[in-house]
Amino acid sequence: MIEPPMKNKTLAAWLAFAGGPVGLHRFYLHGLADMPGWLLPIPTALGLYGIERVQQFGLDDPYSWVLIPLLGFTVAGCALRAILYALMSPQAWNARFNPQAAPDAAPGRTGWGTIGASVVSLLVGASVLMASIAFSVQRYFEYQIEEARKISQ
Template sequence: MSLRSKTLATWLALTGGSLGLHRLYMFGFKDKLAWLHPLPTLAGYYGLQRMELLGQDDRLAWLLIPLLGLMLAQAMLQAIVYGLTSDEKWDARYNGGKASAPSGWAAIIAVVLSLLLGASALMATIAFGSQRFFESQVEAAQELSQ
């Protein structure tokens, strides 16, 4: 088993974590969770494409788009966890106690970017989902009153 780089794992989670690239790097191609990441990510992206094409009234789109936001947020959280793990804990957990290269500033920069992108994705997902939920409630109340 080769040594796993904390910096590389953090950047993979930041750039391709919603597709499971960080899990493929960490645990290999037999990791079942890594292969489950693309499904909700692509479904959310499909919802985004539907909304662009059909507008905001498409109910399937507003059910699928939060999947994309949640997958992005979880990937950013994983990048933050990887990046903030101490080098000693990282080596003990993923490298069998063998010392790897120190992570340095590259991992910290990835953590900062992950915090920015993850918080933005999560806030946008909550705002979008809440807006669509309350709009559907207003529509239902209007239909009942007619």
């Protein structure tokens, strides 16, 4: 009987950070039949479409301020997933993703690469999350002010 390959925690954390918005970490850990992995590119593509709309129609496009935060929240969510993978104990990692391995097997251990993925994910994820919230809230209030100005005239 062929045993499934061991899943490395460091690789999963980096895949969640760098390729998370297209589902690479899900495919690595759960295989190509993983439905959430196939659904992750949808909000990513919609957010990229929102950026394209801003380039075409400017910042006043009402659809862009709804679509762009989808990309930001997806990137931030994948960065959070990378942090969660990096912070899992070797026993928890191996029990979940390498059940055939010993609890302290090497693929579940935390090294400097894992810590690096966690730090970079925290920096980029928090920045993208705050930027997405700020963009959404600013556009919402600008829209409300413009509508109130129309009503008052």
